[in-house]
Amino acid sequence: MESQSFTLDNEDWGDVFANYSETYSFDQGAVPCARSVNTESVNTAMAVMYSLVCLLAMAGNVLVMIVILHNRRTMSSTDIYLLHLAIADVLFAITLPFSAADVINGWLFGDAMCKIVSVLKEVNFYSGILLLACISIDRFLAIVYSARTNKLKNQFLTNVVCGGVWLFAILLSLPILVKGVFRPPDSERILCYEVLDGKSSAKWRVATRFLRHIAGFLIPLSIMLFCYSVTINRVLKTKGFQKQKAMKVIIAVVLAFLICWLPYNITVFIDTLIRSKIINETCEMRNPLDKALFATESLGFLHSCINPILYAFIGVKFRRNLIKILVTKGIIKQGPIVKYGRSVSTTSESGLTSTTI
16 A cells, blocks of 8 residues: 655645634733732831830730739729730730741741741731720720629629630631641742632632621621710710810720721732632732732731730729839839829719729
8 A cells, every 4th residue: 555645835834824713812810920029128127126016015915914913803894805905915926026037038937837826816816806896895884874783793704705705716717727838939938828729718718708807807896986986975975074085095996906907907808809809810909919918917016015005004093003013012102103093083083984994
């Protein structure tokens, strides 16, 4: 059998390509965005800031814990909430040295510590806002309704509520356990990052994020805004020299939380919308969003060292108890406490200081 062969000359190849009409579309979404990396000076500045916040948060919140526990027999419900809030901030402060090292050299502490540190940060945020919501309810009941209950019974119920807050905060934080060590292909730095594969995993992450946005932020924030708005209205109608001071404390409480954490939560919510494909992702959007997440999260970290100032240092009862401790230890003379005691007794007559703040 004779084999047949054929060849194509240049003219034939031209006919082939001339008749080939299939086209390819270029999917920009399939092209990975070049990751935006902070400069060395920015990373150094952030590491210094994290270290300072760690020191201030540890010192301030430990001092709050000492003062509150020194007067445990007379603790009000708000004292208990503030004690747990200080504990949450101390636990968060412990994670800041890891964050400082991370921005300089990447994550060097392994997969297990990545999960532990991430969970501690999440628990701090959720326990913090939930405890603030509890404080707002406590002040609302004490000032608006002049609620009075048996002290021992009230302390027991408050401790039960705090236990529920910690449990709920831990449950809301469990999804962050998907974080693990990850080395991007275009970098030598190891990251502590969300590691998820598959469409179902991505959907699960979006679902849990929406749950955390609603249950861990929007609902507690709504409670705070309602309680404090009614409380402020009541304080303005109450005669007494302490009413303006009480109103300023309440406004400072709300503003401090909003300034520190609202930008981060808005940014995370936008990131959630992008991950759920509700908003189309582009490199022009992804890179600024990553920078915004980094910046707003750092702003939120500051709240842990602001809390002692807002909830304790400007509080009448706290300053009085702190001065008592300093006098007992012989650090200061007894004179200031006598003078301060007069203002405290006057304050109690106003009926507005049924809480620690």
